[in-house]
Amino acid sequence: MMSLMTQKTIPAKQPLSDWFRRNVAKLVVAPTFGLIIFFVYGFIAWTGYVSFTKSKMLPTYSFEGFYQYIRLWKMTPWNVAMENLLVFGSLFILIAIVLGCLLAIALDQKVRAEGVLRTVYLYPMAISFIITGTAWKWILNPGLGIQSLMQSWGWESFAFDWLINSEMAVYTLVIAAVWQSSGFVMALFLAALRGVDSEIIKAAYLDGASLSRIYLVIILPTLRPVFLSCFFILTHMAVKSFDLVVALTGGGPGYSTIMPANFMYEMTFRRNQIGLGAASAMMMLATVMAIVIPYLYSELREKKNG
Amino acid sequence: MASLSIQNVKKSYGAIEVLKGIDLDLEDGEFLVLLGPSGCGKSTLLNMIAGLDTITDGEILIDQNVVNDVHPKDRDIAMVFQSYALYPNMSVARNIGFGLEMRKVTKEDREKRVDEAARMLQIDHLSDRKPAQLSGGQRQRVAMGRALVRDPEIFLFDEPLSNLDAKLRVEMRTEIKKLHQRLGTTMVYVTHDQIEAMTLASRIAILREGEVQQFASPQEVYEKPANMYVAGFVGSPPMNFVPAAVVSEGGKLGVSIERTANGNRSSVFLALPNDRQDIGDWVGRNVILGIRPETLTHRSDAEISLNKGLQAFDCQVEVLEPTGADTLTYIELGGREVIARVNPYNTTEPGETMAFMVDMGKASLFDPKTELRI
Amino acid sequence: MADLSALPGGKSPWQSAARFGLYTLLLIFAAYYILPLIVVLSTSLKDLDEIRNGTLLSLPSEINFDAWGYAWNEACIGVSCTGLKPYFWNSVAMTIPAVLISTLLGALTGYSLTKFKFKGANLIFAMILFGCFIPFQVVLLPMAQSLGYLRIANTVPGLVLVHIVYGLPFTVLFFRNYYVNIPDDLIKAATIDGAGFFMIFWRIMLPLSPPIIVVTIIWQFTQIWNDFLFGASFTTGGGQPVTVALNNLVNTTTGVKRYNVDMAAALITAAPTLVVYVLAGRYFVRGLTAGSVKG
Numbered sequence A: 001m002m003s004l005m006t007q008k009t010i011p012a013k014q015p016l017s018d019w020f021r022r023n024v025a026k027l028v029v030a031p032t033f034g035l036i037i038f039f040v041y042g043f044i045a046w047t048g049y050v051s052f053t054k055s056k057m058l059p060t061y062s063f064e065g066f067y068q069y070i071r072l073w074k075m076t077p078w079n080v081a082m083e084n085l086l087v088f089g090s091l092f093i094l095i096a097i098v099l100g101c102l103l104a105i106a107l108d109q110k111v112r113a114e115g116v117l118r119t120v121y122l123y124p125m126a127i128s129f130i131i132t133g134t135a136w137k138w139i140l141n142p143g144l145g146i147q148s149l150m151q152s153w154g155w156e157s158f159a160f161d162w163l164i165n166s167e168m169a170v171y172t173l174v175i176a177a178v179w180q181s182s183g184f185v186m187a188l189f190l191a192a193l194r195g196v197d198s199e200i201i202k203a204a205y206l207d208g209a210s211l212s213r214i215y216l217v218i219i220l221p222t223l224r225p226v227f228l229s230c231f232f233i234l235t236h237m238a239v240k241s242f243d244l245v246v247a248l249t250g251g252g253p254g255y256s257t258i259m260p261a262n263f264m265y266e267m268t269f270r271r272n273q274i275g276l277g278a279a280s281a282m283m284m285l286a287t288v289m290a291i292v293i294p295y296l297y298s299e300l301r302e303k304k305n306g
Numbered sequence B: 001m002a003s004l005s006i007q008n009v010k011k012s013y014g015a016i017e018v019l020k021g022i023d024l025d026l027e028d029g030e031f032l033v034l035l036g037p038s039g040c041g042k043s044t045l046l047n048m049i050a051g052l053d054t055i056t057d058g059e060i061l062i063d064q065n066v067v068n069d070v071h072p073k074d075r076d077i078a079m080v081f082q083s084y085a086l087y088p089n090m091s092v093a094r095n096i097g098f099g100l101e102m103r104k105v106t107k108e109d110r111e112k113r114v115d116e117a118a119r120m121l122q123i124d125h126l127s128d129r130k131p132a133q134l135s136g137g138q139r140q141r142v143a144m145g146r147a148l149v150r151d152p153e154i155f156l157f158d159e160p161l162s163n164l165d166a167k168l169r170v171e172m173r174t175e176i177k178k179l180h181q182r183l184g185t186t187m188v189y190v191t192h193d194q195i196e197a198m199t200l201a202s203r204i205a206i207l208r209e210g211e212v213q214q215f216a217s218p219q220e221v222y223e224k225p226a227n228m229y230v231a232g233f234v235g236s237p238p239m240n241f242v243p244a245a246v247v248s249e250g251g252k253l254g255v256s257i258e259r260t261a262n263g264n265r266s267s268v269f270l271a272l273p274n275d276r277q278d279i280g281d282w283v284g285r286n287v288i289l290g291i292r293p294e295t296l297t298h299r300s301d302a303e304i305s306l307n308k309g310l311q312a313f314d315c316q317v318e319v320l321e322p323t324g325a326d327t328l329t330y331i332e333l334g335g336r337e338v339i340a341r342v343n344p345y346n347t348t349e350p351g352e353t354m355a356f357m358v359d360m361g362k363a364s365l366f367d368p369k370t371e372l373r374i
Numbered sequence C: 001m002a003d004l005s006a007l008p009g010g011k012s013p014w015q016s017a018a019r020f021g022l023y024t025l026l027l028i029f030a031a032y033y034i035l036p037l038i039v040v041l042s043t044s045l046k047d048l049d050e051i052r053n054g055t056l057l058s059l060p061s062e063i064n065f066d067a068w069g070y071a072w073n074e075a076c077i078g079v080s081c082t083g084l085k086p087y088f089w090n091s092v093a094m095t096i097p098a099v100l101i102s103t104l105l106g107a108l109t110g111y112s113l114t115k116f117k118f119k120g121a122n123l124i125f126a127m128i129l130f131g132c133f134i135p136f137q138v139v140l141l142p143m144a145q146s147l148g149y150l151r152i153a154n155t156v157p158g159l160v161l162v163h164i165v166y167g168l169p170f171t172v173l174f175f176r177n178y179y180v181n182i183p184d185d186l187i188k189a190a191t192i193d194g195a196g197f198f199m200i201f202w203r204i205m206l207p208l209s210p211p212i213i214v215v216t217i218i219w220q221f222t223q224i225w226n227d228f229l230f231g232a233s234f235t236t237g238g239g240q241p242v243t244v245a246l247n248n249l250v251n252t253t254t255g256v257k258r259y260n261v262d263m264a265a266a267l268i269t270a271a272p273t274l275v276v277y278v279l280a281g282r283y284f285v286r287g288l289t290a291g292s293v294k295g
């Protein structure tokens, strides 16, 4: 029927273009992979090495064993930072997950104006921790913030001075961090809830299960992967948190609210203790890996099994 | 148009050998159907012909040229995928014309040919739609159009009809057949549907676990299956397999089948036609007798007198399954359930005894050990 | 989920009470999220007297953009009193190329790793993915040194490089996970049709990618714009991005403390990501959870 291409021959091989065709994918991946190898793996190796030296302002390369690590763990600020990380991290993760999950379930009840509410819950995610810190510093400021607001409303004895109270300041970090992140958690849960098979829910309803039971027994267990993902993302955020501390408390009062990231920055860029900074960075990496590796392992195993 | 030759082709993924040495030769203009169950390597072989998968060992020749290292676009083949693989972002016309566009065919030419192909497949009114706005059958036609417009040397089809409903499937089957008759192009067609294979093929290759079981015309595959696997795979309802022994009774070679009727063990003797004297050395040994349901039916003396191959026996009827044209009648022979195709007006009630006849001229005998045809 | 209240037996007095509780809960939390923004906005519009005499929630008596102008043009950041303006443009000049380049590289890499699988592709992906999980503290020091060697310390190109490198693991992850769900048959069909690697990318993959491109661009844009750690570590003085400048502005203690200027500066800094979020946030959430493309 179509006689436009009657003369057909199989073309001879062209070695160069053939080679290119076979390897083009590798060539395209190469720059990205090269960057990662150098800037991630190479740099980690370098930091790891420096953490075993007595480097101060400039890196030196003579191996000194665990000198910096021993020094690190003897320093009160570092121990305070690790404690803060534990307190802040566990509260932040727990509250953000509970709140995010709760809000997602609430929003999933065919509420009016869901779109507006979702936007309101989610917008803090778009904002820098520096801005969050600045805003909450103003709100929590005892002189002009909530404390004075409550007092002006007639609750004279109301005191809310966490920001300048070295016992309580770490909790202000939790308040601000939850404000910033729980909307994101909510979005992940909501998306997962929307994906739950509605036939299952109808079947349970026919069986006479109440709404709360349906959620507790049927829906939440299917959301296990979302819980895990959230736990993991939030942990990661907690360990990395640096800017919020800088903007909200500046690590104070004293050094009562510093986090490992702030400690590392202080040692490396302010106090010229490169070796110590490197050792603290490696400890942070170890902390993250202790959580990431089991997580990835279980993810991969699940994928393989089904 | 082109001939296709597949010579000792092997494929391994790591340690797993998926194809274990395939040999097939196709003449110009033939319609080859690769038939086999899921996972037997049909798609893998088709992808290798297309050049979408590397060949571990062996050679593929198109028109006497080894194409092992030739890029798919230079092989002058076109392929229709099971999932249709239509480009979701392009209109129907764009989809059909994409191959020509890549080959730098001028716009004018392209439009003319796309138009021609679309009209041939009756989808010319859909040109501006996106694939998502089409029904399954329409998508299928677009996928065909995309192959058709290229006017390739060889068409490859990978289960193109398996996503359609039963009625459309039959319709499209006929259209593909017509298309082949009109174009006369060499076609390779993958399916696991034996009816599709029987209706379309000029030759069928039956695959099982990466090996060709039989490569022959549909008729031969049906009447002279190379082994029990092929016999069981082709035909619906499938061939009946009955354990039997070859015996010589009164100077006639035949098979004897054990059975229990009303609690009594007895045996039935069925004589083989004279041209089966080649199995003389099997006397006294066990074989498997293969009987197609349509060669086993109610007894008709008129026919028996005409056809020497027909052998009569009586048997108790167990279950009846009317299908309309015929009634599938279940009886027990040699300890196996056996299906006979009986005219609905000649059936009896279950439990009663009925007279049957079987065309031994069309029966197959298999070696119980190797399962090969005797 | 299924709308159970619409089913028979779903409407009872209990149900109404529960609905009331539900809306109360939703509104209380809406207040938690929205009030800080309102407070910051209203503070930025007040003058200093009004701030000292009023309360957190009192609305400004008149809308007054002086603090915004001051924050943009005049506020002191450390010793230089230029306002946020130059730093804001630093951030723009850093963010746009870094977002575009990391997205493009991520798309190409994700495409290669899924549709042109070669030996070791999965290992390479796993190794790139690892970059998502590192705390950046482990690369700060060598990065500071390397930027010095390359003579791009304290420059916008230096920050662009940093953000491209450490954004890549995320962009590759996004695109790979999206492209995995695009049927391989499409690539096979296009190959037979005669399209090569880049042609398939350009004509088939990219037209299917808008959802994930939106996700990636929003993600990268917010990450890079909002970054503080790299900015604070690798830049000083006039080379700083706006987040670092904002922090310095708020902590600059010369003269009177102008809360309204602090708040205006915070809003200026937040504006680009907020605008992006409000315009395209819904595509972000949708895209994050989007499944496959049907062919």
Ligand SMILES: Nc1ncnc2c1ncn2[C@@H]1O[C@H](COP(=O)(O)OP(=O)(O)OP(=O)(O)O)[C@@H](O)[C@H]1O
Residues within 6 Å of the ligand: B013, B016, B018, B036, B037, B038, B039, B040, B041, B042, B043, B044, B045, B192
């Ligand atoms: N990339 C791969 N790696 C490992 N094994 C593979 C790969 N691709 C296919 N296989 C295996 O090769 C065998 C043949 O696959 P193929 O797709 O050719 O089957 P098929 O006959 O087309 O089946 P179906 O009718 O289901 O399409 C299967 O067992 C499959 O698991």
Ligand SMILES: [Mg+2]
Residues within 6 Å of the ligand: B042, B043, B044, B158
């Ligand atoms: Mg297949």
